[in-house]
Amino acid sequence: MVEMMTGFCRVCGTGQTIAAETQEEADQKATETCNCAEGKAERLRLEFRKQIRESAAEHKAKEITPLDDETLRIVLELADLVIAGRLNVATITWEEQEIEIKRTSSGLKFSRKKRLEVTIECKVD
Structure with missing residues (x-):
């Protein structure tokens, strides 16, 4: 009740x-x-972490593999360091993805990109 x-x-x-x-x-x-500065920072941290968790799920339309639990844990720890201002940028290469967490002039940014690379080598005598 x-x-x-x-x-x-x-x-x-x-x-x-x-x-x-x-x-x-x-x-x-x-x-x-609460309007305290620390509370605002904590709400930002919680919201950013929530959005990262949502992004960690599979994106079928973009064919991005979901993050496993251990990788997600590491990403969230790095996000906390960026949020706290201890890092400005954290970049992780995982399987076919590049994950970037960074501070921007307007706040925080998290991105996951699927990497596709084709390399052809031909030796010339």
């Missing part, structure tokens, strides 16, 4: 009156709506 309770931002601890069923839900909603 939904009731009014005090939810606390998990980042700064600020309390807000929230309609929720559980304390955990109230705290989550308070964290999502």
